[in-house]
Amino acid sequence: MSRPEAAEKVIKQIRVMKAVAFATYKEWAAYRTHAMVSIFVGPVYFLVQYFIWNAVYAAKGSINGLTLEQMMRYFGTAALINYLIMDFADWNLQMLIHTGKYLTYMLRPMSHIYFALSQKVGHRILGFIFEFVPVFLIFAFVFRIPLIPANIGYAAVSVLLGFMMMFLVDYCVGVTAFWLTRASGIRRMFLLLRDICSGVYLPLSFFPGTVQKVMFVLPFQFISYVPARVCTGTYELAGIVLGIPQIVGIQALAVAAMLLFTVLFSRLGNRRFTGVGA
Amino acid sequence: MTRLIKIYLVSLKNSFAARMAYRGDFFLCCVLILVSEMLVPLLTMLIYSTGASFPGWNLAEVMVLQGVFMLARGTANLLFFGIVYNTLSHVREGTYDLFMIKPVSVLFISIASGFEPDSIGTIAGGLLVTAVSAGQLQPPDGADILRFLLIFAFSLLILFSFAVLMSATVFKWVGNSRIYEIFDSITSFGNYPLTIFGRTFRIIISYIIPVSVIAFYPASALLGKDISGFVPAIPVCVLFLILSLGVWKLMLSKYTSAGG
Numbered sequence: 001m002s003r004p005e006a007a008e009k010v011i012k013q014i015r016v017m018k019a020v021a022f023a024t025y026k027e028w029a030a031y032r033t034h035a036m037v038s039i040f041v042g043p044v045y046f047l048v049q050y051f052i053w054n055a056v057y058a059a060k061g062s063i064n065g066l067t068l069e070q071m072m073r074y075f076g077t078a079a080l081i082n083y084l085i086m087d088f089a090d091w092n093l094q095m096l097i098h099t100g101k102y103l104t105y106m107l108r109p110m111s112h113i114y115f116a117l118s119q120k121v122g123h124r125i126l127g128f129i130f131e132f133v134p135v136f137l138i139f140a141f142v143f144r145i146p147l148i149p150a151n152i153g154y155a156a157v158s159v160l161l162g163f164m165m166m167f168l169v170d171y172c173v174g175v176t177a178f179w180l181t182r183a184s185g186i187r188r189m190f191l192l193l194r195d196i197c198s199g200v201y202l203p204l205s206f207f208p209g210t211v212q213k214v215m216f217v218l219p220f221q222f223i224s225y226v227p228a229r230v231c232t233g234t235y236e237l238a239g240i241v242l243g244i245p246q247i248v249g250i251q252a253l254a255v256a257a258m259l260l261f262t263v264l265f266s267r268l269g270n271r272r273f274t275g276v277g278a
Numbered sequence: 279m280t281r282l283i284k285i286y287l288v289s290l291k292n293s294f295a296a297r298m299a300y301r302g303d304f305f306l307c308c309v310l311i312l313v314s315e316m317l318v319p320l321l322t323m324l325i326y327s328t329g330a331s332f333p334g335w336n337l338a339e340v341m342v343l344q345g346v347f348m349l350a351r352g353t354a355n356l357l358f359f360g361i362v363y364n365t366l367s368h369v370r371e372g373t374y375d376l377f378m379i380k381p382v383s384v385l386f387i388s389i390a391s392g393f394e395p396d397s398i399g400t401i402a403g404g405l406l407v408t409a410v411s412a413g414q415l416q417p418p419d420g421a422d423i424l425r426f427l428l429i430f431a432f433s434l435l436i437l438f439s440f441a442v443l444m445s446a447t448v449f450k451w452v453g454n455s456r457i458y459e460i461f462d463s464i465t466s467f468g469n470y471p472l473t474i475f476g477r478t479f480r481i482i483i484s485y486i487i488p489v490s491v492i493a494f495y496p497a498s499a500l501l502g503k504d505i506s507g508f509v510p511a512i513p514v515c516v517l518f519l520i521l522s523l524g525v526w527k528l529m530l531s532k533y534t535s536a537g538g
Contacts, residue, residue: 031453033451033454034453034454034455034456037454037456037459037460040460040463041456041459041460041462041463044463044464044466045463045466048463048466048467048470051467051470051474051475051476051479052325052332052470052474054474055332055333055473055474056325056330056331056332057330058333059330059331060328060329060330063328063329063330064328184303184307185302185303185306185307185310186306188307188310188311188314189306189310189313192310192313192314192317196317201317201321202321202324206324206325206328207324208327
């Protein structure tokens, strides 16, 4: 393929993504008050964490190497990152397979993975406006949490990679529906595992040493834990301390490997699709 | 009353039959709900494993509290919390009229047809956590158990009021599936001892939105701790129920059958 042809192809893909993202944005903007629920829910959950950790730190200056201020910063950052990377590709794909509607996507001149990714882009732009920005302001001005990343460039790259990793992991969960048809149980299990292992509920450094070692090799830490630690400026897991450029590099490699796996897994699943639904 | 019980039992049977169409998924869901309900106790254990603690509460006591919370949520989900999903989905589809033309109370039929068998996992989890943790403490006497049962009834009353309030809001706020998140976030305060909250906040979650009645007071009764703060919360619980039923009635009158 010549260079102009390749460039044209890339431009076409960007145009397709822009169109799908815009349509998704418009579609979900009709339900923007649903997104705005986060303005209430996010700070309320954070308030619970605030009380818990204030009580816990009352007798201790530092727990697992984190001070109260660092802990609050971690939770604030992790919550905000979640608004940027949140995903439901698993649910969507499972529903399409379950109902047989996936057939219509097989007939389209683009892969479903790319379509779903473009949908996520549009959906999260909406999330950025109606969830991220208001909650960021509440965390920064009401709770006075220092949320500006130590290195904005690396933090942006890491969040972007976290966005991709979240999508790919969820998409793989959705692909299991090609075999299981109705996979809500599997979905729940994976989502729970994903959230625990990605550090949404507690920094991964709180888990026992052996568990931390397992988590280090799993893809989940790259969803939320790594971006949150990159934003706070330090990274440590299972006794391994890495510089920010190193961990972001590892995160990029992990995303590339996951992308390859997702494409192969999805192709395998497509072969099983009968178009009937269940 | 006998007729209502019969209707409830038939609805229960139907719900089970419908769920059993995907038996494997049902059992998997029960197990997974059980596992997922262990999340809060697991996090608490991790916190305590670092040597930290909540003031005035040891690990076993906090586990009892969180077990009671699960038990209350599970029982509520099984018996009446389905009303929220029922109302939400039927109002969105514009098919809530089907409930309104039936010759029984709309509220009753919405509850009866919302039986959620998957919640058995939550109840099992709650019983397991409560029993295992309580086993590590001094066993409660008969009076403690009676007090627990009484306050637990109020706990279910509060959850019922929440369920009615939530389903009332979806008549106007059509299709708002995130109503569950609002509920979860508010009730998450109930998973922890009151002692960790500030004074003003304790008053709010005891006497304005009585979240502490869900688990803190029943668990305190079971553990033989001071429950004097519960007495002033009783009229608040009753008022909360009256308010929720009033809001339900008001919102039901605003139902337009249009879907959304």
